[in-house]
Each structure stands twice: as structure tokens, then as C-alpha cells.
Amino acid sequence: EDQVTQSPEALRLQEGESSSLNCSYTVSGLRGLFWYRQDPGKGPEFLFTLYSAGEEKEKERLKATLTKKESFLHITAPKPEDSATYLCAVQAPGGGATNKLIFGTGTLLAVQP
Amino acid sequence: ETGVTQSPTHLIKTRGQQVTLRCSSQSGHNTVSWYQQALGQGPQFIFQYYREEENGRGNFPPRFSGLQFPNYSSELNVNALELDDSALYLCASSFLVQETQYFGPGTRLLVL
Numbered sequence: 001e002d003q004v005t006q007s008p009e010a011l012r013l014q015e016g017e018s019s020s021l022n023c024s025y026t027v028s029g030l031r032g033l034f035w036y037r038q039d040p041g042k043g044p045e046f047l048f049t050l051y052s053a054g055e056e057k058e059k060e061r062l063k064a065t066l067t068k069k070e071s072f073l074h075i076t077a078p079k080p081e082d083s084a085t086y087l088c089a090v091q092a093p094g095g096g097a098t099n100k101l102i103f104g105t106g107t108l109l110a111v112q113p
Numbered sequence: 114e115t116g117v118t119q120s121p122t123h124l125i126k127t128r129g130q131q132v133t134l135r136c137s138s139q140s141g142h143n144t145v146s147w148y149q150q151a152l153g154q155g156p157q158f159i160f161q162y163y164r165e166e167e168n169g170r171g172n173f174p175p176r177f178s179g180l181q182f183p184n185y186s187s188e189l190n191v192n193a194l195e196l197d198d199s200a201l202y203l204c205a206s207s208f209l210v211q212e213t214q215y216f217g218p219g220t221r222l223l224v225l
Contacts, residue, residue: 004155031211043117043203043216044156087155091211099144099210100169103155 002027002092006104013111016077021107023088024070032091033071034101035064037084044087047073078111085109115140117206117217125223126194134189134220136204144168144210145187147179148203150219156203162187163210199224 007022025033032051036044048057050066057064061082063074073086085108089101118137126132138145144163148156158171162181176192185206191198201221205214 032213034213036216041201041219041221043119043218046213046215049213089155099146099161099207099212099214100158100171101146101148101156101205101214102158105153105155 002090002102004088004090004102004104006086006088006107008107009105010108011110013075013078013109015079015111015113018074018076018078020075021073021086021088021109022070023073023104025088025090026069027090027092027102029093030090031093031099033066034089034091035062035071035073036087036089038087038106039084047086075109078109080111080113083109083111117204117215119202119204119217119220121220122218123221123223125225127225128194128196130194130224131190131192132194132222134191134202134204134222136187136189136206136217138185138187138204138206139215142206142208142215143185144207144212145181145185146205146207146214147187147189148205149173150201150203152200159189161210168210194224196224198222 035047038044048064085106089103146161147159150156160170161168201219205216
């Protein structure tokens with residue numbers, strides 16, 4: 001069964017304290033791995049897409065990496081405005097849809113000033 | 114470029130009622146997917162529409178149904194509402210079925 005597991009569930013950092021979020025997955029036929037940011041009560045905001053092991057993407061203080069079994073979202077020198085829930089999702093076939101996203105439960109990040 | 118929009122933003126219904134949620138896809142996008150997000154959980158795939166046809170369905174009962182219109186906007190209909198249907202309902206659109214999905218702000222549904 002296709003599955004996505006994110007850890008930790010919650011993470012509290014001091015401003016400037018770098019860390020990493022983990023997303024491990026099992027899927028038959030990975031077509032893409034996605035990272036989204038979600039603020040409370042709002043829809044997920046797209047951050048990155050990764051397609052193959054070894055691929056890396058960067059945006060401001062965020063860097064996403066991908067291996068054959070997991071992805072990491074590295075946050076360098078975070079600021080309070082980086083506080084949000086970070087969702088990982090894999091794109092997999094199934095149920096007739098070729099673009100179904102399977103999400104993890106997210107990591108709730110709090111960055112304190 | 115206009116992003117994905119959804120209406121209404123909030124909705125309160127009672128058990129047994131029916132509800133219709135609406136979604137306008139991002140300009141140029143022909144694929145719309147719907148997700149249900151319970152509190153503290155990740156979004157769960159409901160179904161996807163591509164060029165007005167259902168293109169796949171998740172593990173949701175038939176009382177969850179949808180439509181896509183020629184302008185690629187979409188509706189999600191839920192009949193015989195249950196308390197467990199209370200959630201944030203998200204619509205996402207993409208340029209093609211296999212492309213990145215961009216989400217709208219969601220509709221918060223509360224069933225009493």
C-alpha cells in the first residue's frame with residue numbers, strides 16, 4: 001500500500017537554528033514527490049517537486065532533497081515567518097487517476113524569535 | 114494570473130443535509146482534484162476531473178459526487194451529510210493530469 005510518513009510531528013526551533021524535516025515513502029511507481037507549506041486554515045502552498053533520487057531544489061532558506069526511500073526538507077537559519085505545517089506528498093497512480101497525491105500528516109514547525 | 118478560488122469559505126450544515134462546494138481552476142488548467150482534510154491530518158484524495166470526465170476516485174462513498182464544467186471550474190456535492198464530513202475541503206488544479214497541483218484556500222464545512 002502506498003504510504004507517506006513524516007517526522008517529527010512537531011518541531012520547535014529558535015530563530016537561526018537550522019534543522020531538517022523527514023518524509024519517508026513507499027509507493028509503487030513514484031511519479032513525483034512534492035513539498036507544500038500550509039498556514040492554519042488555509043490551502044497548501046506549493047514549494048518543490050522532485051522526480052528522481054539525487055535531485056535537489058532550493059528556495060530561499062529551504063532546500064529539498066530526494067533519495068529512493070525518503071526526502072528531506074532542510075531549513076537554514078529559519079525565521080519566525082517560516083512557522084507553518086510542512087506537508088510531503090507523493091504522486092502515484094491508482095484509483096484510475098494518474099495524478100493522485102498521497103499526503104503525510106505533516107510537520108508543524110514553530111520558529112521562536 | 115488568477116489562482117485557484119473556492120466558495121464559500123465557511124459553511125455550517127446539519128446532519129442529513131446536502132451541500133455543494135465550488136472551485137474555479139487557475140487560468141489555463143484543465144484538471145481539478147478534490148481533497149478532504151480533517152483536523153491534524155493530511156489531505157485525502159476524493160476524486161479528479163479532467164476535461165469534464167471523472168479521472169479517478171479515492172476511497173469515498175458515492176454520496177460524494179462532482180462535476181467539471183466546460184470552463185474547467187468544478188463542483189463537489191455531498192449528500193446525506195454525516196458528522197464525520199466536517200473538514201476542510203480543498204480543490205487543486207493543474208495544467209495537465211500529471212503536472213503540479215496548485216491548491217485553493219479551501220472551504221471549511223461544519224456538520225452539526
